[in-house]
Amino acid sequence: MVRDDWVVGQSRRAAAAERIYAAATDLIVSRGLDAFDIDTLAARVHCSRATIYRYAGGKAQIRDAVLMRLSSGIVDTVRDAVDGLSGAERVVTAITVALEQIRANPLRPMMLDPRTQELGRMHTSPLLSRLAADLTGITDHDPHAAQWIVRVVMSFAHWPLPDNDVEQRMIRSYVAPAFNS
Structure with a gap:
């Protein structure tokens, strides 16, 4: 009996995670962050909730993965702009370029919709803090x-x-x- 597996080829873990994150991205873009739930995602990729958690994590981890997918172009542009800069100049450049990119992003309305309650929790994402530290060059690893x-x-x-x-x-x-040394 041939089993029709929902994950075929390449690394099972990588393929499963990619499929889940792609579906999550589509759901979040089309329905918004607040409407996103694990049951709908599991139905979309034809797997169980347990499979979602096993390969992609919970809602916060999936949100962070989707955030990275949606913001990768912004991050790359900021990284290029701050290359070779340090201190306060790097921080100012990182912030201003990030703002320009966010405002030019076609997903901006969804990302900044004040009705989206999940945005209120997004600032607590460890991923965003790590990106902010990396892009601005904060080297003392001060989480605050x-x-x-x-x-x-x-x-x-x-x-x-x-x-x-x-x-x-x-x-x-x-x-x-605050960043002059």
Whole structure:
């Protein structure tokens, strides 16, 4: 008897995770973060909840994986922009380029919809803190500094100033001094 396996080829774990994350990305983009649930995801990929947890983790881990998929272009652009920079200049550049990229991203409406309750928990993602620390060059591994950077970016993304020059001056005047060494 030939078994019709839902994961065929390559590494079983990698293939399963890829299939789950791809389906989760589609669900989150089409329905939003708040409507995302494990049962719907399991039905979409034709597997059990246990399989989802085994290969992709829980809702928070899946959210972080989807966040990485959706933000990979933003991260790459910021990484290129800060290459060779350090200190306050790196932090300011990372924040301003990230904001430009978030605002230009076609998924921005979904990412910044104030009705999305899950966004209120997104700032607590360890993934975002690690990205903030990496992209800004925070080397002392201060989790509070990385969380603060995430909150600064989320605040400006949610409530942009009408004048980019004023926003840039605010970041240089109030954020940069915290990172002058």
